[in-house]
Amino acid sequence: MIYLDHAATTPLREEARRVLAEFIAPDGPFANPSSQHAPGREMAMRVACAREEFAGLIGAEPAEILWTSGATEANNLAILGRARFARDLGRKLVVPRTEHKAVIDPVRHLAGQGWKVAWLNPAAAGVCAPADFADALDSETVLACAMQVNNETGQRHDIAAVAEACAEKDVPLHVDAAQALGKLPVHVLAGIGSMSFSGHKLGAPPGVGALYLRSRPRVGIEPLLFGGGQERGLRSGTLASAQILAFTAAAVAAVESREAEQQRLSKLREALWQRLQEALPGLIRNGTRNESSAHVLNISFPGVHGESLRAALSGLAVSSGSACSSAQAESSYVLRSLGHSDDLANASLRFSFGHTTVEKDIQNAADEVITVVKRLRSWEPR
Amino acid sequence: MSADLYPPAIWERFSQPCWVLAENADVRELARASTPASAEMAVLYADAQNQWFWRGHASPWLVAVLEALCTAHNRGDDESALCVTLNSLELPPVKRYCRAMADELWQAALQA
Numbered sequence: 117m118i119y120l121d122h123a124a125t126t127p128l129r130e131e132a133r134r135v136l137a138e139f140i141a142p143d144g145p146f147a148n149p150s151s152q153h154a155p156g157r158e159m160a161m162r163v164a165c166a167r168e169e170f171a172g173l174i175g176a177e178p179a180e181i182l183w184t185s186g187a188t189e190a191n192n193l194a195i196l197g198r199a200r201f202a203r204d205l206g207r208k209l210v211v212p213r214t215e216h217k218a219v220i221d222p223v224r225h226l227a228g229q230g231w232k233v234a235w236l237n238p239a240a241a242g243v244c245a246p247a248d249f250a251d252a253l254d255s256e257t258v259l260a261c262a263m264q265v266n267n268e269t270g271q272r273h274d275i276a277a278v279a280e281a282c283a284e285k286d287v288p289l290h291v292d293a294a295q296a297l298g299k300l301p302v303h304v305l306a307g308i309g310s311m312s313f314s315g316h317k318l319g320a321p322p323g324v325g326a327l328y329l330r331s332r333p334r335v336g337i338e339p340l341l342f343g344g345g346q347e348r349g350l351r352s353g354t355l356a357s358a359q360i361l362a363f364t365a366a367a368v369a370a371v372e373s374r375e376a377e378q379q380r381l382s383k384l385r386e387a388l389w390q391r392l393q394e395a396l397p398g399l400i401r402n403g404t405r406n407e408s409s410a411h412v413l414n415i416s417f418p419g420v421h422g423e424s425l426r427a428a429l430s431g432l433a434v435s436s437g438s439a440c441s442s443a444q445a446e447s448s449y450v451l452r453s454l455g456h457s458d459d460l461a462n463a464s465l466r467f468s469f470g471h472t473t474v475e476k477d478i479q480n481a482a483d484e485v486i487t488v489v490k491r492l493r494s495w496e497p498r
Numbered sequence: 499m500s501a502d503l504y505p506p507a508i509w510e511r512f513s514q515p516c517w518v519l520a521e522n523a524d525v526r527e528l529a530r531a532s533t534p535a536s537a538e539m540a541v542l543y544a545d546a547q548n549q550w551f552w553r554g555h556a557s558p559w560l561v562a563v564l565e566a567l568c569t570a571h572n573r574g575d576d577e578s579a580l581c582v583t584l585n586s587l588e589l590p591p592v593k594r595y596c597r598a599m600a601d602e603l604w605q606a607a608l609q610a
Binding site: 419420421423424427428430457458459462494495496497498 | 501503504512513515518519521527530537538539540541553554555556557558561
């Protein structure tokens with residue numbers, strides 16, 4: 117099986133594996149970092165070091181990092197927690213339609229409670245212009261959201277410009293950076309109030325993530341979880357020490373190797389695109405080369421039925437433009453927002469690359485896709 | 499993205515279809531049917547010996563139905579035998595439109 121689904125999840129990095137191996141060893145560390153005894157204090161020290169190291173990767177203060185179970189929780193905390201805190205300041209959010217479900221769904225939840233949402237439509241490339249944010253922000257707005265890299269198309273928002281627009285209107289910007297850390301420069305620029313991160317998108321295990329929350333000027337949120345008062349009372353729950361340390365180790369490795377790795381992946385991505393484009397006329401590249409992260413290539417395949425395309429690619433692990441393969445498929449809302457029909461969105465594949473992807477994977481994937489698409493196209497009516 | 503998503507009767511016909519119309523075949527069109535909801539469509543053709551073939555913008559489910567339809571006709575099955583064959587595919591409720599398309603194509607093709 118050729119694995120080209122790194123935007124869904126990634127194989128463990130060696131740096132993370134070493135941390136986890138230490139923890140699952142029979143005599144491995146296990147103490148609760150909130151405990152006051154010596155093993156607990158030692159674990160707390162290790163988590164504090166990880167917090168400092170992780171904060172350093174994005175230019176934040178250690179106290180501005182909250183450990184979470186992943187980016188979904190971090191997004192929910194940033195959005196719902198912000199809404200609870202700021203409900204008396206205003207009741208409006210500004211959100212692109214192409215955000216991840218972990219942003220869309222909490223925002224919809226708030227909309228169901230009477231919040232006003234300015235849904236921004238993407239331009240042809242799949243991202244929203246900073247001017248669209250600026251136009252939508254007003255005195256009622258308490259939060260804007262923008263994902264740094266779209267998980268389906270790889271397209272990048274101009275986060276610096278969006279953050280500037282938000283700063284001018286004094287509205288905190290929440291950035292979903294789950295697909296960005298280790299792939300693009302990620303910094304807590306002025307105007308960014310919060311940022312979410314995911315461990316398993318960069319070589320750490322699933323079940324760990326982080327939320328950056330600006331302290332100066334403070335971005336107020338209320339907690340969603342109550343209990344032991346961990347994470348400054350904003351995210352109660354015993355810290356997952358092993359996962360946090362593995363996440364930090366993987367994040368450091370991903371950031372340190374970022375530039376060279378992005379150049380390598382960019383070559384692989386373009387090689388795949390060139391090969392497919394030459395062999396299969398009429399393909400549509402969803403997104404633009406220069407405005408996307410190198411780890412994602414999303415292609416629509418006109419002239420084939422989406423479910424048959426997915427079914428026939430039995431040797432390839434990629435994601436499709438559909439959420440379901442057995443019943444009636446729900447096509448990608450991101451691709452539909454780019455103007456694709458349901459049929460074309462369904463006949464789309466997302467290839468995503470990572471630290472284990474090699475040239476041979478690209479060659480084999482191209483061979484299989486070309487064979488399958490030619491076969492399915494030969495079935496099209498005259 | 500693998501065979502285990504489909505019943506064997508569907509997967510076998512989808513992965514190794516016998517009655518897809520070849521590129522340069524000399525045929526006449528018999529009937530066509532489509533379903534806007536799933537963006538699927540199918541066309542039946544007949545060659546000079548009245549052998550049926552198909553082409554389609556089709557899911558694996560519809561491919562299996564079209565294969566069953568052509569197989570049934572080309573071995574001389576009557577409508578009741580075709581019915582047994584189609585029933586053996588055990589289409590799930592959400593795929594029953596494929597069965598309806600098969601009935602529509604069969605009737606239209608016989609009258610063509």
